[in-house]
Amino acid sequence: MNPPRKLHIKSYGCQMNVYDAQRMVDTLAPEGFVETASVDDADLVILNTCHIREKASEKVYSELGRLRVVKDEAARNGRTMSIAVAGCVAQAEGQEIIRRAPVVDVVVGPQSYHHLPQLLARAKSHGRALETEFPVEDKFGFLAAPSAHAIRARGISSFVTVQEGCDKFCTFCVVPYTRGTEVSRPVTKIVDDARRLADNGVREITLIGQNVNAYHGEGPDGRAWTLGALLHRLAEIPGIVRLRYSTSHPRDVDDSLIAAHRDLPALMPFVHLPVQSGSDRILAAMNRRHTADDYRRVIDRFRAVRQDIAFSSDFIVGFPGESEEDFLATLALVTQIGYAGAYSFKYSPRPGTPAADMREMVAATDMDERLVRLQELIDSQQSAFNRAAIGNTVDVLFERSARNPGQIVGRTAYLQPAHVMASPELIGQVLPVKIESLERYSLLGRLAPPPEARSVPPVSAMTPAHLVASSQTTMGA
């Protein structure tokens, strides 16, 4: 039997890339690859790239420069190292990567990574391989399922892709070009994935897609199901105690999704709903296809069915033509909605998008100053949200042992990390925790008596309060 080959994946960007990286590991496992955390002893290195950030491609070329040194060293030691570039930069700049970076053996777009084994074989026989077409077949039908061992190693919370691509064409966004048009996976495939995850210890599933609430996959009845209908179906699977979804577009929030929040205790009352700007003039220039008031009405519909629901969002400051008045409209919207947190970025053009040709650039100093003002407002809302949890008893899904001996850590419904002194045997359970203090973004508390033994505060007493401390970028919608 051949010794296992070592695979090192470096993944950038959104949740979808994290998920894709895991599926690449699953797809290459039958080829004899096992994951390694060290790039130095890898036989195959994959850079799973993201095109959302500024100068994304330049960062990839710098990383490839560093990898060239590692690859040369491996060759001197008689080892062959292969390098693949995957993800959205690969999709957008495949030919250019092949031209500029001879160190790269394989370039593969996000819709083609199920072909990695064949592409590696092709690179071995022909020198190099490139695939950035949008294939006609559904890649999910070809990807190897994760092993039970891999699922357990990845913990009790898992992503499941239900939808990819986007038809909205916001003028600043590369997603419709790098991920293609909207495609939804069939309901039965998603349910099969979720069952397999639940059978192997997963307790929380986050459904992901660039525009996840545009989901319209084929149901067992042959009709297109909505995201709300899919969530109802998934909530029936034994073992799945929490459901989430990301990232949503305000225009695609339909009645079935609102009903899912009303009816499903497993569906967490925390929604990431990007708005990008509070100015109708800028929203139109962004081609968002909704106004600030449309967005407010969507928020109201959620709040009407779940008083304890909280929101996070994405904002771009300094979009071409944004005036001080437009920016003030954004601050007014944030003040009115009251977020549990948000991601905010300065506008930077993405080559090939319509906004990249817009002329009225906002001065860099104005952008800097607006970003500071917006982030101060969001930070104050986030801090208030987190502080409001102190003194409450909240449900926590325990995920892992903490760094402090004897402590375990989990997440609240609002994705706040919560630490308690307790046995690791409780990992995988949802238990009530009395929150006693806040340390930066983490809540500290102690296990509380089960619900029947305590008086439960009314939901309204818990609002607003909380947020996410995440290093991932959001994606889409």
Ligand code: SF4
């Ligand atoms: S920002 Fe979201 S909705 Fe707009 S084009 Fe990108 S993925 Fe689609």
